[in-house]
Amino acid sequence: MDSLVVDHPLAASLLTVLRDERSDNAAFRHALSRLTQMLVYEAVRDAPIATFEVRTPVAVTTGVRLQQPPLLVPVLRAGLGMVEQAHALIPQAQVGFVGLARDEKTFEPVPYLESLPEDLSGLPVFVLDPMLATGGSMVHTLDILAQRGATDITAICVVAAPQGVEALASSGHPVRLVTASVDEGLDEDRYIVPGLGDAGDRQFGPR
Ligand SMILES: O=P(O)(O)OC[C@H]1O[C@H](OP(=O)(O)OP(=O)(O)O)[C@H](O)[C@@H]1O
Numbered sequence: 001m002d003s004l005v006v007d008h009p010l011a012a013s014l015l016t017v018l019r020d021e022r023s024d025n026a027a028f029r030h031a032l033s034r035l036t037q038m039l040v041y042e043a044v045r046d047a048p049i050a051t052f053e054v055r056t057p058v059a060v061t062t063g064v065r066l067q068q069p070p071l072l073v074p075v076l077r078a079g080l081g082m083v084e085q086a087h088a089l090i091p092q093a094q095v096g097f098v099g100l101a102r103d104e105k106t107f108e109p110v111p112y113l114e115s116l117p118e119d120l121s122g123l124p125v126f127v128l129d130p131m132l133a134t135g136g137s138m139v140h141t142l143d144i145l146a147q148r149g150a151t152d153i154t155a156i157c158v159v160a161a162p163q164g165v166e167a168l169a170s171s172g173h174p175v176r177l178v179t180a181s182v183d184e185g186l187d188e189d190r191y192i193v194p195g196l197g198d199a200g201d202r203q204f205g206p207r
């Protein structure tokens, strides 16, 4: 599986704000939004482009646009904090939604929302979820997307655990990973260590 760890001082300093337990909900959402901008920017770097003629006030030159804007899929709740910024960067993108809540005992994702186009064949998809822990939620999302014909999926996660990276790699799905960090591992509650805590709660409060 292709994976990209965005290694940049500005990304690292925003990740530090997310990790810091003293950051309140507003500071957390703000840093998540800004870091998402960097991750999406890098995720798009090698995307196919289309060229067309554009006239400046001075001359005719070559303009560029994305050949095919990706479908953005935030995984609720925590991915909601990424979608506005991703959409600002790619305003032509359409948006679908997946809602999952990890069961606190079994650590399995419990689905509660699926709002996606019927046919995803030929459409690149960017899945937005800040946390890739066991990988169960992301693999469940990939299953849903693959059932609808998606063959070009990018998982954009702020923090990944090695176990989650391995789960994606062995899922058999056509996915690449863009992240700001691969952390040390998981604790007994399957939280990422050192991680940043519960990314949903830290944006919106406990559920
Ligand atoms: O890789 P996994 O072990 O599946 O864990 C990662 C999932 O857990 C978090 O969501 P959570 O279930 O806490 O829901 P929330 O976004 O509503 O807080 C996170 O946003 C991922 O979706």
Ligand SMILES: O=c1cc[nH]c(=O)[nH]1
Binding pocket: 078, 131, 133, 190, 191, 192, 193, 195, 196, 197, 198, 199, 200
């Ligand atoms: O560390 C973790 C693991 C799962 N979900 C989170 O929000 N954080």
Ligand SMILES: [Mg+2]
Binding pocket: 078, 198, 199, 200, 201
């Ligand atoms: Mg949560």
